[in-house]
Amino acid sequence: MNFASDNWAGAAPEILEAVRREAVRYGPAYGVSDLDRRVESLFDTLFERKVAAFAVATGTAANAISLAALSRPGGVVLCHSGSHILEDECGAVEFQTGGGRLMPVGGPAGKLDIAELERALDRFSPEFVHAGQPMAVSITQATESGTVYSVDEVARICASARARGLPVHMDGSRFANAVARLGCAPADLTWRAGVDVLSFGGTKNGCLFAEAVIVFDPGRAHDVPYLRKRAGQLFSKTRLVAAQLEAYLEGDRWLAFARHANGMADRLRAGIAAAPRSRLGWPSEANELFAVLKKADAARLREAGATFYDWHPPADGSVPLAGDEGLYRLVTSFATTDAEVDAFLAALG
Amino acid sequence: MNFASDNWAGAAPEILEAVRREAVRYGPAYGVSDLDRRVESLFDTLFERKVAAFAVATGTAANAISLAALSRPGGVVLCHSGSHILEDECGAVEFQTGGGRLMPVGGPAGKLDIAELERALDRFSPEFVHAGQPMAVSITQATESGTVYSVDEVARICASARARGLPVHMDGSRFANAVARLGCAPADLTWRAGVDVLSFGGTKNGCLFAEAVIVFDPGRAHDVPYLRKRAGQLFSKTRLVAAQLEAYLEGDRWLAFARHANGMADRLRAGIAAAPRSRLGWPSEANELFAVLKKADAARLREAGATFYDWHPPADGSVPLAGDEGLYRLVTSFATTDAEVDAFLAALG
């Protein structure tokens, strides 16, 4: 019953086997092996266009390098007030962009409020250098709140950004869960909707450590190899990252893993919503769910072996709690089993 | 006959198996699992003192974070003119130190010339802010030229640095090969000799991707967790790096791998020195060797399936070449087999 986080899971057997197969032979270092090239080509296919893809090791690196590629002096990235780049990356974006700033924009359940975004953007003026200049809008898909932007919602945010000359970055640490839920083409959810750069995640969805920076217009990717190398993210044995990504993308394994995780979350959501003393904090659609439980129930579940985190209720007061209630986050993954879900729901009562 | 580089090898079976074992279970993310703690403890044992150890993914990251931990404004790192941080890391140190400078110091066969180092250091003066301030001396062990500093040589460099108030960093990307050659205690080659921070390498010696920043005085390591995180080097599944390092250190496997690589290099060195049309460019002791071959022989060897790199002769003219000769680098690894060496020497003739 481990619902602590999808990064508490290990790696999927198919991924491990791909690494093992590649690890027992020699191959060129630093991203120029045939395998590295094959993975680049798989990304082209996946996104239905030529893209520039750069494997890195962590989501923090993918986000920081993506935004460094869009960086301008005195630059400001508009992002959700609860976004990972703002809350959980120790200033990595600020550092790797050479001093950029992240400006929080609100919005319910992890999604940017477009009107608030536009107001924030429209306060900048080239006449007033003191406030700096906006350099990108960053959205998270699926969001930190387990919600998923629709293709149309992404397109509207991108239109707002582009009307003001700004590129859009998507933190796709859980991109697979969003695509699996929406059932859309990855291209529709990204560049066709107006996204310029994507942090494509693999680690949370069955890889050991495999993320990629995807620049949809390769003509704008000139500097990314240098950004990656100076960030210490160009592995010598980059083949062993590529092996993971190949296995991950082949046969839409990435979507199968994500569908599994989403489905396990759906079962948990349904069970929690139906149980007498619990409810969902808000509707979510990906592999994260936020449950209001009696504190006594939470304690009992933990004693029974369930692992999950306490969570801060949203600052906007949208999840009122009784004194004996708490908010808790549960995350499922490729590794979650029906047995774990069954056991949890049974223990919840 | 793959002698291209030790990072063209894959990963050792024992390392792979350790990763697989850890990857099939759940565990806490971000470096706080029991396994992470065990590895920290293994480093304490290895170095015979309490150290602060931080796993990262690449040698570039280990070096850049190590030197960032020693950084000062207007700071200058003195290092060998052929060192990896200067030649091969795309400005990673300059970037991660916020604009530091690397100042080359000469010396034969990859080793810093102490007199030249001291002259360079003594040119700085706090009265002359324009030139910046020295912030560290960095040495590479084993060196990029396959040579190995003796314990005494390391101690003398450290004494020169410390007499001027400077800390010493050791790029130990091939630290194992140096220790295996010298047969000394790791502590004797590092902190007891005066080294403050070590980039401890695993990747080139049988790991998939596993390096560690070792700060010998944990009291000076306060900022390293933040440096690592903002660099995008704190893996979520850091357990899978720790699993490699545990398997690597257990039973002195790291030294066994290095001894094997060094021994294979010794056999190649002996064969090349003894062969009628080839010689060694200079004596080396670790798993890199530099051979003067007839160009025709080199071409023939490559046709026969040998992989190795052309190399630039030293700028100091210490390796004179005839018109039909070239300088070539051969690197052995944990994966090199007797059969590969035999085949190479046989083909060399």
Add this chain to the structure above:
Amino acid sequence: MNFASDNWAGAAPEILEAVRREAVRYGPAYGVSDLDRRVESLFDTLFERKVAAFAVATGTAANAISLAALSRPGGVVLCHSGSHILEDECGAVEFQTGGGRLMPVGGPAGKLDIAELERALDRFSPEFVHAGQPMAVSITQATESGTVYSVDEVARICASARARGLPVHMDGSRFANAVARLGCAPADLTWRAGVDVLSFGGTKNGCLFAEAVIVFDPGRAHDVPYLRKRAGQLFSKTRLVAAQLEAYLEGDRWLAFARHANGMADRLRAGIAAAPRSRLGWPSEANELFAVLKKADAARLREAGATFYDWHPPADGSVPLAGDEGLYRLVTSFATTDAEVDAFLAALG
């Protein structure tokens, strides 16, 4: 009737004459002339202790270098949500600290709310590297809202910071106005209250361009000369900055200028408060005041030759405005004349 800003004024005749006197002779460059030394000594006297003082050219530079001197990786500076470093310096602090972050803390009329500050500080934990680490608290004295912290208020903020191991920076762009108002010793308002580094302003109070970074414990100032030089803030003819500062400090001219500016603001405040159709937005004490005027009156004043800025009402709703009213900022300076004030108040009616 120029009340646009104190930096719209030029320079005081005594300051200009000091520059002229120094400019007609030769003298050593880069801060080592006798005059530079005399100014350092004047700062020692002013603050009743040995301090380390570094002249720079702009308030932005003084703030950025001050905070760079306190910088840590993943570092966060807590400051007021309306502070100059946050609102008006184009990411200078983020840039010069190598990627630091400014975290806004609220509080009425430009002053930090201590309880909110402490809550923000207490959310950080060394166990949770993802959120970064606090590196300083920065307060502005006088504030951007024209208010002045009492000695006791400064001391309480410093105590909160120091209890958590944090240094305190004071943006003293209008330090003179605060000291002139409080009538206290500069030492009491700074280091004796717990301030570690001060941006000491001269430009807004009669100098051409003269600010200084004051580090109260010279033992912690080692790196500041390098921070200043690499920031391009070490003038070659630093004597000409020093000449301004000498004339500024001599005979407490700086306080005389500030007292004059404050007094002119007092007259305006009294007149505006007493006039039938205007009022003060909030009480202020330094040389900035914020007036609620009928829009028609504001327009008429401008037609009559008055210069002043529209201002955003505080986001907390503490200054309710009728539809025909606006909020306006008026700033006085060493150059403001009684005639200007009289004319304004007469035109206000």
Add this chain to the structure above:
Amino acid sequence: MNFASDNWAGAAPEILEAVRREAVRYGPAYGVSDLDRRVESLFDTLFERKVAAFAVATGTAANAISLAALSRPGGVVLCHSGSHILEDECGAVEFQTGGGRLMPVGGPAGKLDIAELERALDRFSPEFVHAGQPMAVSITQATESGTVYSVDEVARICASARARGLPVHMDGSRFANAVARLGCAPADLTWRAGVDVLSFGGTKNGCLFAEAVIVFDPGRAHDVPYLRKRAGQLFSKTRLVAAQLEAYLEGDRWLAFARHANGMADRLRAGIAAAPRSRLGWPSEANELFAVLKKADAARLREAGATFYDWHPPADGSVPLAGDEGLYRLVTSFATTDAEVDAFLAALG
């Protein structure tokens, strides 16, 4: 007899008077006054095209911001081994470019050797990310050795750079002395020859503190206002810099000052070359000259009141010295008088 440096001189009376005139009135802050606009227009006229001009306070800032405007990740600036940005700016370029590197290129008497420059550039390859990427060539005009590139020499260096896709920066801290010597149009020496960005110096030639970053193609200057502001180089009273530049440019005063300084240096050069016990280290053409004197003569001159610096002989051995000889630098300025020159030559004997 003050020949220590042109930045030991103060400011010219005409410049001081212009500052005084502007300082006694109000005017808009932060570079938007009519005077600021007039100076921009003067630069357009001077360079016979629309340019983007940004006043800053120091040569270090002008160089660092110029090169930051050309910055790329992993970027390398090729410059002369004796250049000011390399020797005397405390890592300002490295810092402001976010970690760029300066790569020294040799050449006699302060001028870049084109063949060596091209060899250095041609060693970079986009295939080899490890070495970083070249981002600019920077030349100094007049050079640190008092020599002056001809228009043709500048054009050839620019052609080499542009053939490789690189922009060219000119450190024109003593640009006036070069133009005055060559008698050419400023446009011919800069953008018509292929220069992209110029650090236009005023401080060493009679201003208090006034430099400008000139971007010849205004379409490429978008980010410079932000680079300047975040560097703390946007003065509030920027009018007082503009006043200097207006007086400096009006009536070609800048050239008159430089002609005077060059002429004084010519007289010193002729006298030193003609005197029995002294000679010139190498021919120079601007306001710096390098003399080989008997040490006893140098001591005697200093006793007689002459001020000048000892200088390091070039590392290439091109200035052999006898045991009783030393190399010395003498610098003239707008302020140097015939009487000073006469007295020096008389004392030299």
